[in-house]
Amino acid sequence: MTMDPSSIETVAEFAHGLNALRGGRSYAALSLAAKRLPAGRGGPRHLPSSTLSDLLGGRSVPSRETVAAYLAACGLDPAAGEAWLAARDRVANVGSVRPAGAVRVRDAQPRLLGVHAAIRVAEHATELPPYVERDFDPALRAAVTAASARSGLVLLVGGSSAGKTRSLFEAVTAALPDWWLAHPADDDEIRALAALPARRTVVWLDELQRFLAAAPAVHQLSRTTLVVATLWPQEYLPRIVPGPAPTPTETQQRRLLDAAAVIDVPDRFGAAELARARALAGDARIRVALGTDDGGLTQVLAAGPALVRWWEHAPDPYAKATITAALDVRRLGARRPVSRELLAQAAPAYLDSAHLATAPAGWLDGALAYASSPLHGAAASLSPVAARLGRIAGYAxxxxxxQHALRVRRDVQVPDAVWDAIVRHHDPTDTSALAASALSRARHRQAAALYRRAAAAGDPFAEAVFDARITPLLPLDELREEALAGNVGARRSLILRLGELGMIDELIGVAAGWLDRDDTGFAFSAVLADHHRVDDLRRFAGSGCPGAAMRLADLLVEQGRVDELLQRATAGDQWAAGKLPPCCRPKAAPRTSSRSCAATPAGAPGSRTSGSSPCWPRSVASTSWRSWPVTT
Known part of the structure; x- marks a missing residue:
């Protein structure tokens, strides 16, 4: 009597069940039957006596290939064999270490993994509509199965609400129901999993862009276990195209994505997929989605088109302005929920004068109530995110x-008031991204404020960008304040700005105390030299500013003031000495050789010959000292 494979939980029970399937077949008969199996039914496979002994003796868990060959040799068809293969996987997973917070794949809740809630058109419906098989499902399940055997990253790339997460959930559930499923919440949990990889575990990373800061850890994890993930095209494509000078972070992210098995998910269903959907139209939700023309089937199921109409045709101008403000803030780079304070300051920028003048006292409360209303029981335009029980941190x-707003508002300029609201009320996690966004849009004042805040928080890259990119663009008054506050980059920019404006006396007044830093001193001296301020250069060179000494030597050569150049060189000025030919530089002791200085042109101080020199071009040797082209 054969066992029910669904009741098998241990290796011994599995071996007992396989023995029952064997009947009276000998090891030799089983081995011969396996060799005669056609391709696609587990064979041809070699089942030697030692393998059969281990298999039927319960000494270890056999591979899936061995079990498939054995089942076929016993005469089971593939459909009947699936239950035994599932029993094999269940037995193999007994005793495997459970990662922190993990659940069995078969027990995972799709909504908690990121599957969108579906529209609600009838009471007592199941949480999700029936799954419509997609054309890419065979490739996806093959990729999941292959990566489960050798580890790897399986990545679905497609737009929002295109069905990526649902398809991935169905594929993993079908292929690996008895594996553990770990769903890390942040980069720290990713790194913890990478440090202690667990056997027979699926690591679930919906919206991979949220974890790309930990790309090296994700890459390491994908080399020891199965990682499955989803990603939007606009997040994927820029990262796989190498730029002219990729940063280390960009290189790490591209290396991770290049190693992935990528499955593309179209936004719309194809003809065969729609036919399969019509076969499931007994579900009212699928029936409604099939009858809607303004969005793909999966998007309608997730209420996407309704969200667009809810925003674009909002009857309340304050609600529309509030949603628009949130969309623009998100478009500019804010990833964290948008705070009520930010919306309160930003939304009025989208109202006309009449609505501003007649705004009711509770306009923002009414706007947020409208914006956070779930549509068809699914998504809302703005979803409140909890700070703690009874307290809203912001709106997602x-x-x-x-994604719709990214397309339709791509060329729309965001008002100044919205940028100012972002500077005052954004989440600190988003500071660097918003600063880069402001700089790329020539919002120099807001970029300066954001980069200043990021630098104050300890971001060294932000400090470097502020010095190199922001300070040269600041208005003179702000630049002066930054410089006086001690910002070295602002000091250099102020020196150059004052030089461009010809405000040399002010430059000397503000910069005289900054010359202890060589880089500042050189910039200061270069401006003085450009304006031929020889006396000022002498004064600062005498006070120990090396930049002033260097620029003074340049000017003395340019003006042909060789006597002063020689005097400064004799007094120990290395910059002046460097402008003289080697033979004419001051010597620590008199020359003892009786040879004349063949390198010294005729007429030069200290020369004892006339005529041309083999060390100087004829054109130089024949000219007077004051016209020499002295170079460094």
């Missing part, structure tokens, strides 16, 4: 609506 923008 619906993914589908965000």
């Amino acid at each position: 923008v619906a993914d589908y609506l965000h």
Whole structure:
């Protein structure tokens, strides 16, 4: 009597069940039957006596290939064999270490993994509609199966609400129901999993862009276990195209994505997929989605088009302005929820004068109530995010609506008031991204404030960008304040700005105390030299500023003031000495050789010959000292 494979939980029970399937077949008969199996039914496979002994004796868990060959040799068809292969996987997973917070794949809740809630058109419906098989499902399941055997990253790339997460959930559940599923919440949990990789575990990373800061850890993890992930095209494509000078972070991210098995998910269903959907139209939600023309089937199921209409045709101008403000803030680079304070300051920028003048006292409360209303029981335009029980930290923008806004508002300039609200009320996690966004959009004042805040928080890259990119663009008054506050980059920029404006006396007044830094001193001296301020250069060179000494030597050569150049060289000025030919530089002791200085042109101080010199071009040797082209 054969066992029910669904009841098998141990290796001994599995071996007992396989023995029952064997019947009266000998080892030799089983081995011969395995060799005769056609391709696609587990064979041809070699099942030697030692393998069969281990398999039927329960000494170890056999591979899936061995079990498949054995089942076929016993005469089971593939459909009947699936239950035994599932029993094999279940037995193999007994005793495997459970990662912190992990659940069995078969017990995972798709909504917690990122599967969108579906529209609600009937009461007592299941949480999710029936799954419509996609054309890419065979390739996806093959990739999951292959990566489960040798580890790797399986990545689905597609737009928001295109069905990526649902397809991935169905593929993993079908292929690996008895594996552990770990769903890390942040980079620290990713690194913890990479440090102690668990056997037979699926690591689930919906929206991989949230974890790309930990790309090396994700890459390491994908080399020891199965990692599955989803990613938007606009997040994927820029990272796989190498730039002219990629940063180390960009290189790490591209290395991770290049190693992935990538499955593309179209935004719309193809003809065969729509036919399969029509076969499932007994579900009212699928029936409604099939009857809607303004969005793909999966997007309608996730209420995407309804979200767009809810925003674009909002009857309340304050609600529309509030949603628009949130969409623009998200578009500019804010990843964290948008705070109420930010929306309160930004939304009025989208209202006309009449609505500003007649705004009711509770306009923002009403706007947020409208914006956070779930549509068809699914997503809302703005979803409140909790800070703690009964307290809202901010509002998250619906993914589908965000992607729509990226297209329709791509060329729309964000008002100054919105940028000012961002500077005052953004989440600190987003400071660097918003600063880069402001700089790329020539919002120099807001970029300066954001980079200044990021630098104050200890971001060395932000400090470097502020010095190199922001300070040269600041208005003179702000630049002067930054310089006087001690910002070295601002000091250099102020020196150059004052020089360009010809404000040399002010430059000398503000910069005289900054010359202890060589880089500042050289910039200061270069401006003085450009304006031929020889006396000022003498004064600062005498006070120990090396930049002034260097620029003074340049000017003395340019003006042909060789006597002063020689005097300064004799007094120990290395910059002046460097402008003289080697033979004419001051010597520590008199020359003892009786040879004349063949390198010294005729007429030069200290020369004892006339005529041309083999060490100087004829054109130089024949000219007077004051016209020599002295070079460093």
